[in-house]
Amino acid sequence: MRSIKFKKILSAILMAGVLTTTPMATTAYANTPADVTEQEGAQGDTTLPEQEAAQPEEENQDSQDPQDPKDPQDTPDTPEEVIKVGKARLVSVTSVKETLQLKWKAKGNVSGYLIYRKTSDSDYKKIKTIRDKSQVSYVDQKVTPNKTYRYKIICFYRVDGKVYYGSDSNPISGKVKVEVGRVKSLKVKAKKISLKLNWKKSGEVSGFFIYKKSDKGSFKRIAKVEKKSYLDEKIYLNQKYSYKLRPYRKMDGKVFFGEYTKPVSGKAAVKAVKRKITDKNSGVYGKTILTYEYNDGTMVENPEKYLDDQVSYVMYINKSRQMVTAYAKVDQCLVPVKVFICSPGYATPIGTFHLNLKYRWHELMGPCWGQYCSRITTDGIYFHSIFSSQPNSNKTMSVSAYNKLGTICSHGCVRLQAYAAKWIFDHCPVGTEVVIYNGSGYEPFKKPVIGKLPYWHTWDPTDETAAYLCKQHKCHQG
Numbered sequence: 001m002r003s004i005k006f007k008k009i010l011s012a013i014l015m016a017g018v019l020t021t022t023p024m025a026t027t028a029y030a031n032t033p034a035d036v037t038e039q040e041g042a043q044g045d046t047t048l049p050e051q052e053a054a055q056p057e058e059e060n061q062d063s064q065d066p067q068d069p070k071d072p073q074d075t076p077d078t079p080e081e082v083i084k085v086g087k088a089r090l091v092s093v094t095s096v097k098e099t100l101q102l103k104w105k106a107k108g109n110v111s112g113y114l115i116y117r118k119t120s121d122s123d124y125k126k127i128k129t130i131r132d133k134s135q136v137s138y139v140d141q142k143v144t145p146n147k148t149y150r151y152k153i154i155c156f157y158r159v160d161g162k163v164y165y166g167s168d169s170n171p172i173s174g175k176v177k178v179e180v181g182r183v184k185s186l187k188v189k190a191k192k193i194s195l196k197l198n199w200k201k202s203g204e205v206s207g208f209f210i211y212k213k214s215d216k217g218s219f220k221r222i223a224k225v226e227k228k229s230y231l232d233e234k235i236y237l238n239q240k241y242s243y244k245l246r247p248y249r250k251m252d253g254k255v256f257f258g259e260y261t262k263p264v265s266g267k268a269a270v271k272a273v274k275r276k277i278t279d280k281n282s283g284v285y286g287k288t289i290l291t292y293e294y295n296d297g298t299m300v301e302n303p304e305k306y307l308d309d310q311v312s313y314v315m316y317i318n319k320s321r322q323m324v325t326a327y328a329k330v331d332q333c334l335v336p337v338k339v340f341i342c343s344p345g346y347a348t349p350i351g352t353f354h355l356n357l358k359y360r361w362h363e364l365m366g367p368c369w370g371q372y373c374s375r376i377t378t379d380g381i382y383f384h385s386i387f388s389s390q391p392n393s394n395k396t397m398s399v400s401a402y403n404k405l406g407t408i409c410s411h412g413c414v415r416l417q418a419y420a421a422k423w424i425f426d427h428c429p430v431g432t433e434v435v436i437y438n439g440s441g442y443e444p445f446k447k448p449v450i451g452k453l454p455y456w457h458t459w460d461p462t463d464e465t466a467a468y469l470c471k472q473h474k475c476h477q478g
Contacts, residue, residue: 085166086110088153093174100140100174104153106133108166111158118150146251148175180249180258181205188243188266190295194233195266197243201228205258206250213242219263240267269295270306274333281441283316283325289444290333299444303337304328313337313428317414319344320438322406323447324383324414326427336444340420343405347412348436353377355432358425361392365411369393371463372421376434382413385421386460394418394466395459402460403452417450418463 086108094101102115115128115138128138143149150173155166181203189196197210210223210230219242223230235241242265247258276288292300300306307328314334316325324342327334357375362384364370369391370384386405390396405415416424459466461476470476 083157083159083164084109085157085164086155087166088113088155088169090151090153090169090172093149093151093172095174095177096139098143098145098176098179100143100149100151100176102138102140102151102153102172102174104136104169106136106155108155109157109159109164110155110166111163112156114154114156114165116152116154120148124152143176145176145178146254146256148173178249178251178256179203180247180256182258183208183245183247183261186243186245186261186264188241188264190266190268191231192294192296192298193235193237193268194231195235195241195243195268197230197232197245197264199228199245199261201247204249205247206255207248209246209248211244211246211260215240219244235268238267238269240265270300271295272306277442279441281439282443283318283435283437283439284327284334284442288333290330290335291444292335299336303335307335307337312432314433314435315424315428317342317344317348317434317436318439318443319348319350319408319436320440321443321447322408323443323445324416324420325443325445326424338420338423339443339445339448340416340423341406341448341450342420343401343407343409343415344436345410345412346408348381348410348414349377349412350436350438353381353434353436355428355430355434358430360425363391364413368398370413370421371418372425374421374424374428376414376436380412383416383421383424384413385418385463386415394463395469397458397460399453399455399458405450406447418460418466420462422464 086106088104088106088110091103091105092101094103104113106113110133112129112131112133113135114126115130116124117127117140118124127140127142130138140149140151150171152171153169157164157166181201182205184200184202186197186199189198199208207224207226208228209221210225211219212222212232213219222232222234232241232243242263244263245261249256249258270292273291273293274288275291277284277286279285292303292306294300307330311328311330314327314329316327317323318325322342322344324340325336326338326340328337329335353376355374355376356378359373361369361371362373362382364382364384364387366387368387368389370382370387371394373382373384375382386397386402388394388396389398401409401415402417405417409415453461457473457475459469461470
């Protein structure tokens with residue numbers, strides 16, 4: 001009997017010892033990233049509330065009465081539910097107008113996102129807190145062109161006043177593309193025997209590369225400029241050319257290229273324009289004038305290349321303006337070809353005449369001698385060069401007479417520079433018509449202006465036979 005009682009007591013003691021080792025509670029927890037505080041100057045973010053992790057309750061130290069195993073025992077607490085926070089997946093980091101645009105996706109329990117960024121010379125730092133879970137993109141504007149940045153995202157979840165954090169997203173890097181400005185309004189305009197390009201720009205541009213091609217060629221780079229215009233003088237008349245530009249930008253010792261413009265085309269053309277002169281004060285009143293003009297309306301300076309070699313001329317001398325105009329006769333029209341400054345005299349007659357005699361050198365009044373003499377009237381009115389004091393001498397020209405060109409000062413002849421007298425001598429045979437008039441009206445050319453000569457310059461600078469003297473004295477070129 002004693003033995004049975006002892007066994008019952010021992011069994012009760014052992015049962016009481018087992019019960020006192022049972023835990024009475026478990027712990028709720030939250031994951032916390034190493035850096036949860038907003039960085040200084042992080043684009044206007046505010047600090048998240050401190051996270052509060054649930055703390056474990058203390059174990060119940062009371063044990064059941066080991067002498068009464070029949071008494072009911074306390075039931076252990078149910079463990080608090082573990083909070084699962086969603087996770088983000090970075091999809092892309094794209095350079096847009098010298099910013100970086102992040103896009104991501106997220107699943108699970110999410111209230112917002114923490115965006116972290118690192119560079120080659122710094123570790124991850126939080127740059128933005130987004131509290132709207134529906135916002136799954138962000139534009140980082142505080143970046144430097146031509147620099148690479150690496151990003152990751154951490155989700156957070158707020159519940160019952162507590163903030164729980166997920167794990168890091170996949171990292172993605174992006175490089176800020178250097179934006180180069182654009183060329184706008186590229187235009188080509190003919191300007192005599194040249195083509196001028198003009199354009200505008202937008203954005204950051206350091207300069208422009210210019211490319212050109214002819215009808216049958218391919219584009220080749222012809223120039224690098226910083227201004228917004230370019231004059232191309234290496235062209236042929238009536239040849240079509242195309243141009244395109246490419247802007248560039250210099251940064252950190254490197255050159256970055258923008259987009260090519262669409263090609264634009266142009267050509268420097270010459271067109272023949274006819275007009276009937278209705279100005280009664282003009283020496284060519286009632287005549288039809290044919291001019292060769294560039295696209296911009298200016299006359300071709302030397303239209304002889306458009307004329308037949310056998311063309312004939314008529315010479316018009318405006319006595320009151322002291323200028324001679326050579327017109328070519330083409331299809332009942334007059335084509336203005338040359339204009340010369342001259343010095344007629346008060347005795348120079350008005351009317352229509354014809355050349356009737358020519359001399360390479362001829363004795364004039366004084367006596368003096370002139371070169372390239374073409375007689376206008378039978379009584380001794382000539383076209384001739386500035387006279388010389390010695391026969392057949394181009395080194396004894398009258399400097400004072402040369403410096404009076406453009407005034408009325410002769411005894412009746414029409415004095416000219418040597419090259420002008422020679423042109424008439426070479427191109428106007430005996431029989432060429434000469435019209436002398438006083439006119440204040442239309443003239444196709446302006447009166448030429450020439451410089452004065454010093455007293456020692458006793459030769460005509462336009463005389464090709466005396467060019468060596470200018471070369472010796474280094475006074476005139478060409």
